[in-house]
Amino acid sequence: xxxxxxxxxxxxxxxxxxxxxxxxxxxxxxxxxxxxxxxxxxxxxxxxxxxxxxxxxxxxxxxxxxxxxxxxxxxxxxxxxxxxxxxxxxxxxxxxxxxxxxxxxxxxxxxxxxxxxxxxxxxxxxxxxxxxxxxxxx
Numbered sequence: 001x002x003x004x005x006x007x008x009x010x011x012x013x014x015x016x017x018x019x020x021x022x023x024x025x026x027x028x029x030x031x032x033x034x035x036x037x038x039x040x041x042x043x044x045x046x047x048x049x050x051x052x053x054x055x056x057x058x059x060x061x062x063x064x065x066x067x068x069x070x071x072x073x074x075x076x077x078x079x080x081x082x083x084x085x086x087x088x089x090x091x092x093x094x095x096x097x098x099x100x101x102x103x104x105x106x107x108x109x110x111x112x113x114x115x116x117x118x119x120x121x122x123x124x125x126x127x128x129x130x131x132x133x134x135x136x137x138x
Contacts, residue, residue: 019089022061025118029053034112034123036132037092042103045069047110047127048094062086062115063093070105078105103129 009017037048047067051058065085070078085095093112102108107128114121126133 018059022059022089022116028119029117031055032116032119032121034114034121036112036125036127037094038110038125038127038132040102040108040127040129043098043100044096045099045102045108045127046094046096047108047125048092049112049114049123050092051114051116053116057091058116059089059091060114060116062088063090064113065093065095065110066113067095067097067108067110069097069099069102069108071099071101072105 031052031054033052035050035052037046037050039046045067047065049063049065051060051063063086067083067085069081069083071081072079083095083097085093087093095110107126109124109126111122111124
């Protein structure tokens with residue numbers, strides 16, 4: 001038998017292949033998931049996500065994390081500050097910040113919008129001291 005020459009992908013080839021997969025266009029996937037990766041601590045906030053399609057982790061073409069941070073009350077209504085993070089070709093986008101107010105207010109919200117294979121998916125999460133409450137399924 002002849003030995004089979006195995007050709008390993010270089011980092012650049014792998015990056016090019018990942019971009020091509022993320023840029024591809026397919027019908028909307030019913031199995032695409034946006035999974036929260038977040039934390040509310042006394043002095044810090046973390047809002048992020050991972051993506052899966054058919055159970056496998058994937059990289060998306062574009063991801064936007066929109067964070068709504070409660071910073072106080074004015075005449076009975078909550079005042080928010082907003083932060084956005086936009087990344088391309090990423091499988092684990094993340095936004096972090098050092099904030100005390102969301103802990104005092106008890107929660108914060110964030111929305112993850114991802115463009116994957118030509119389709120846009122969105123999911124909202126509310127994070128409290130006890131964990132994550134999941135919003136719309138996408």
